Amino acid sequence: MTDRRTFLRMAIMGTAGLLVAGCDKISQSSWGPKVLGKAQGLNRRVQALLSPSSAMAKEYTEADISPTFHPNGTTMPDTPEYQALMANNFRDYKLKVTGLVTKPGEFSIDDLKKLDNRTQITRHDCVEGWSAIGKWQGTQLSALLDHVGVDPKARFVVFHCLDNMDEDTPYYESVDIREARHPQTLLAFDLNDKPLPVSNGAPLRLRVGRQLGYKQAKYIGSIELVDTFAKIGSGNGGYWEDQGYEWYAGI
Numbered sequence: 028m029t030d031r032r033t034f035l036r037m038a039i040m041g042t043a044g045l046l047v048a049g050c051d052k053i054s055q056s057s058w059g060p061k062v063l064g065k066a067q068g069l070n071r072r073v074q075a076l077l078s079p080s081s082a083m084a085k086e087y088t089e090a091d092i093s094p095t096f097h098p099n100g101t102t103m104p105d106t107p108e109y110q111a112l113m114a115n116n117f118r119d120y121k122l123k124v125t126g127l128v129t130k131p132g133e134f135s136i137d138d139l140k141k142l143d144n145r146t147q148i149t150r151h152d153c154v155e156g157w158s159a160i161g162k163w164q165g166t167q168l169s170a171l172l173d174h175v176g177v178d179p180k181a182r183f184v185v186f187h188c189l190d191n192m193d194e195d196t197p198y199y200e201s202v203d204i205r206e207a208r209h210p211q212t213l214l215a216f217d218l219n220d221k222p223l224p225v226s227n228g229a230p231l232r233l234r235v236g237r238q239l240g241y242k243q244a245k246y247i248g249s250i251e252l253v254d255t256f257a258k259i260g261s262g263n264g265g266y267w268e269d270q271g272y273e274w275y276a277g278i
């Protein structure tokens with residue numbers, strides 16, 4: 028099964044993946060989105076066959092942990108808001124939860140530690156072609172969703188990040204409610220038994236066990252429950268998705 032998955036993924040990546048290699052700007056060229064558009068339809072169909080909602084990402088042992096977890100994308104957010112939080116070692120940090128929930132609220136890292144936590148050793152795969160295995164500890168997103176109460180109209184969870192990409196566009200990502208409630212979907216505050224380093228997304232980042240690197244939003248400032256992401260960013264559900272990447276980035 029793994030071989031078949033790998034083969035199918037390679038086949039898909041052969042058309043789409045190589046074009047987007049590097050989390051770079053290649054997909055902004057005129058031909059990028061066109062080719063990606065076709066490959067995305069294929070990806071969704073193949074993915075539906077490969078990924079039952081309960082499938083778990085492979086978990087590894089302590090011995091498999093990579094000596095360094097290569098940081099990528101933003102490694103030091105330069106916004107005044109983030110710089111102020113960092114200067115105080117994130118003691119004033121609060122995750123905001125907004126949108127289609129019964130009880131919107133703000134949560135410190137200590138508040139999040141009181142909800143159901145999980146530790147998992149999983150592999151991170153970036154479309155640039157590198158991987159790293161890390162031990163993540165965090166709050167299960169499902170526990171936070173239960174705590175705030177999800178409106179039945181909500182379909183997606185959007186993660187708004189504290190770093191800006193080009194032209195002051197904030198990084199953001201999203202997953203559907205099914206993925207949000209998966210047991211391996213964490214709001215991680217520790218990497219390899221230490222508080223998350225700034226370069227890897229301090230103080231809080233998403234870990235989605237079954238999807239590619241760019242889904243793993245770092246520097247999460249707020250979470251918004253929505254029924255559509257049409258009005259967020261350019262409407263494709265994520266910063267890189269707005270540049271042509273696939274929204275469902277299954278591994």
Ligand SMILES: Nc1nc2c(c(=O)[nH]1)N[C@H]1C(S)=C(S)[C@@H](COP(=O)(O)O)O[C@H]1N2
Pocket residue numbers: 050096097098099100101152153154188189190198199226227228240241242243244245246
């Ligand atoms: N906020 C934010 N999250 C982000 C990124 C980013 O630039 N900003 N880059 C993404 C990409 S492309 C990858 S591969 C991973 C890198 O995570 P790491 O720095 O812990 O290796 O974060 C993802 N999440």
Ligand SMILES: [Mo]
Pocket residue numbers: 050099152153154155240241
């Ligand atoms: Mo990436």
